[in-house]
Amino acid sequence: MTAKYALRFGALGYLALLLLLPVGLVFYRTFEHGFHPAWAAVTSPQALHALWLTLIIAAIAVPLNTLFGVVLAIALVRHRFPGRGLLNAVVDLPLALSPVVVGLSLYLLYGTGGWLGGLAGHGIKILFALPGMILATIFVSLPFVVREVVPVLREIGTDQEQAAETLGAAPFTTFRRITLPAIRWAVCYGVVLTTARAIGEFGAVSIVSGRIEGKTETLPLYVQSQFEGFNTTGAFAACVVLALIALATVLAMRMFRPKEGAA
């Protein structure tokens, strides 16, 4: 009995000290002088632009990664082809690689003298612009949908798909009517994780964006720039916006997690 409570309070205390206390402090500092200064800070044109940019990047990166993630998961689980093992390993690369490395590699590829650096001369601006930031975000948030969908595809097996086939369903009908409904919660869960990662990304985007105020500044970059400029109210208020988005994400995640034992 005692051991059970010790474990429970130990775990809660650990989480409170390491997670809740710092995040709670941000909330406290943001609203320490009342609601209005914080509201004014997050509704400044620069802050709104950063929020807008962050949402645009997520709105492009998340659907692409979802589509690609589902296709890749099906390829990895349902098909045998040369290089499958390698592909499976490469998918995890963004999880293992520091975002700074991702940013620098994109910088090398698209920068002046890089293999694709010539694109800038043709009017296609990748670095220090939206396309580069989207590429960096896609890179770092790529594995989540794949990693959520793969185990579910394995678990449901091929029986239902084959049954549908014998009943006359063409491959795409089988995917739409049988496979997709079976993996839908995993896809939702993957989308939520991808969104969280896309919105919070700092390192890679920081390098490829060039951090041009009011132009290529996402919300996390805005927080950093305000903090460095001693505008703590602005930094903390933006932090609260990020934290609220994260909170909404976590809640969405809980909603999408299938109940134990449910089919």
Added chain:
Amino acid sequence: MGITVVEVSKKFGEFVALDDVSVAIPEGSLTALLGPSGSGKSTLLRVIAGLEEPDGGQVLLGDDDVTHQPARARGIGMVFQHYAAFKHMTVWENVAFGLKVRKRPKPEIEHRVHELLGLVQLEGLAKRFPAQLSGGQRQRMALARALAVDPEVLLLDEPFGALDARVRKELRAWLRRLHDEVHVTTIIVTHDQEEAMEVAGQIVVINHGRVEQVGTPRELYDSPANEFVMSFVGPVNKIGDTFVRPRDISLSPEPDGDGAEAMVERVVHLGFEVRAELVRDDGQHLLAQLTQDEAQALELEPGMIVYAKPSRHTVFTR
């Protein structure tokens, strides 16, 4: 529609699943593919279904060569061992799936699904999900789903394998009656010789990817083509090179010429049938099958000495 399999081979890596298999399944028959696990019987069924492409050979449905046609174009109905129920659909939607995919008019679908749910005795459960059904109900749903599209051929892959013994027996009898009603050419894959004999009119015995024998249950039991079939379709005593069915061993309490002396080790009562395990004085073990009356007349009990004589035996020349 009859099914003809001509010289079909299939390998999985180095493993030979089917080795030059030829079988003819008559139209309207109920045929069992019988063999131990890994014998290739399921692979043969999946080749016929179009879920597995053979390395060589042909599959004909009626007169059509369907070897390279996908499963969806073959007009078959298939039932899987683990039901393969569409978990996110109700019983009704499961059964209607094939008709909806074929874009049949709604009233026709309504009518057909209703009719089939009646046939498989699931009328009251149309709105349930598969997770809310028992194993036997799920398998009946799977059968209705397969029958909904009016298949030319019905293929059952160990359909009762995941069910408990009592439900299995019920469903076998039910399948037999269903086949008498519907008359669709049916193949059932099983590793259970009793199931094959009870349900099927024709049995194809398969082992190591080859057809060992094709025949009626009676033919297989009474005149097995080889040692494998003999021992697979029923219990058997092997005495040197001769094979004797347990029911062909007659026991007498007194020496009667050529009967060999044996001691009763164990007596198993299975209702009408009684099995006696014997050991001869040369160490040979024997299994004898008697009726309850015979066992009573002999007053069989462990430790007793009897005289065992094969009334009929089989020798295979190699």
